[in-house]
Amino acid sequence: MNDHVTATRSIRRRLIVRLLASAAILAVILFLVVQSFGRQLGQESQDNILAASVTSVLDAVTVQDGALNVDIPYSAFSMLGNISDDRVFYRIEQNQAYLTGYEDLPFAEGLTTESQPAFATEQYLGEDIRLVTASRKLSLNNQPVVVRATIAQTRNGQKQTLRQISQTVLFLGIGFFAIAMVLTFYAAQSTIGPLRRLAASVSRRGPQDLRPVESPVPSEMVPLVRSLNQFIGRLKKSLSQSEEFIAEAAHRVRTPLATVRMQAEVTLRRVERDENREALREMIRAIDESSRAAGQLLDHAMVTFRTDHLVVESFDFQVLVDELVTRLRPIAELKEIDLGWQMGKPALIKGDAILIQNAVRKLIDNAIKYSPTESSIKLTLSQGRSGISLQLIDQGIGFPEKDFELLTDRFVRGSNAQDTIGSGLGLTIADDVANAHGGSLELKNNTEGVGACVTFYLPLR
Ligand SMILES: Nc1ncnc2c1ncn2[C@@H]1O[C@H](COP(=O)(O)OP(=O)(O)OP(=O)(O)O)[C@@H](O)[C@H]1O
Ligand SMILES: [Mg+2]
Structure with a gap:
């Protein structure tokens, strides 16, 4: 039988690879979404504080004795303070002319109305800064004057918070992936379970x-x-x-x-x-x-x-031989051949009784056929630990000296069989049956006296 089946990649492996790939993609998406959300949240809170700070700075600009007076309150900057000691810069202008603070501090473009401060992210003194620019109109000596204030803060604190969030999300993503991995293995296993059970139940069958x-x-x-x-x-x-x-x-x-x-x-x-x-x-x-x-x-x-x-069943080999001997005795008696057989202990064996009976019949048939008249054939059943063997010893012409092994081939007849009718299939059948049961057929000539000695061996299963 041809047992070769071309196997492609296993369903279980395919399922695992696909589910794990999906879980990995989901973990990366989760990481990116939470990270960008964290960045956005961090920026929004910094912007809110910057806006409050710039408002309080602008509120502190007053007109005193015909001149602008800027008395920045401590609270305007203290609200920007945080754990990472971010640096704070400011610049105040009067009608676009520098008034106080860091003269080269950039300001956010796009300032539209007084109530809407503008935000920007810039580079200043080699560091990233977030800045807010707002303006306020005042009246100085009956002249309108626009005071513009810019407050900037480095972004180290925000970056640090973002790093912490990213790290947490990374662990979260790895944890999510690990759980997904366990669930994937479980899902793949239980998905192919019915397929495995079906294969096992079919292959277990006799x-x-x-x-x-x-x-x-x-x-x-x-x-x-x-x-x-x-x-x-x-x-x-x-x-x-x-x-x-x-x-x-x-x-x-x-x-x-x-x-x-x-x-x-x-x-x-x-x-x-x-x-x-x-x-x-x-x-x-x-x-x-x-x-x-x-x-x-x-x-x-x-x-x-x-x-x-093979229809394997348990039966008594001895009873099988006994029945055959009884059935073939009349044929043997035609040649006045004595079939020597004695019942002993039961010999239980597992195998296809019909086949074994057929094989033993061919062997007894040969023994009768190749024996001279008035001779005897001795059948002995012996039980060993690993198997049972039936030995047939006759007093006939014996096997030809040459090419013993070939006699079990199909249609091969011995040189000693010229005068007898036959087709050369009896030993083939007996040998095939023995092999199908894991046993053997041994052909030899009697060492003492004339005749053949055939041993049919079947292992105990
Ligand atoms: N008991 C025996 N004594 C001597 N020769 C035997 C014996 N049994 C078999 N042989 C030899 O083995 C050969 C093959 O035996 P096998 O039973 O296969 O064929 P066959 O007896 O010639 O024909 P058939 O198919 O009718 O049984 C026989 O032709 C014979 O030469
Ligand atoms: Mg024969």
């Missing part, structure tokens, strides 16, 4: 178990199980057809041959001329050969077919 699969399966597997059941049904039908065919063919070939033989024998008794009698004897011999060949061929076909589908 060769004769051709029942349809009836255990419930997930809906996706229904078409597969349905096809499998249909296939099992077809196989069952074809097996029973083959068995019927073998039996039918045996019947159809042997029955007309038996009729022809009977007619030939009747005619033989009637004819008197020697040459006609000789011709009829030849005819009867040819019929016997054909009939035997047909029988052996059909037995061989049956054995070949059954060794692929």
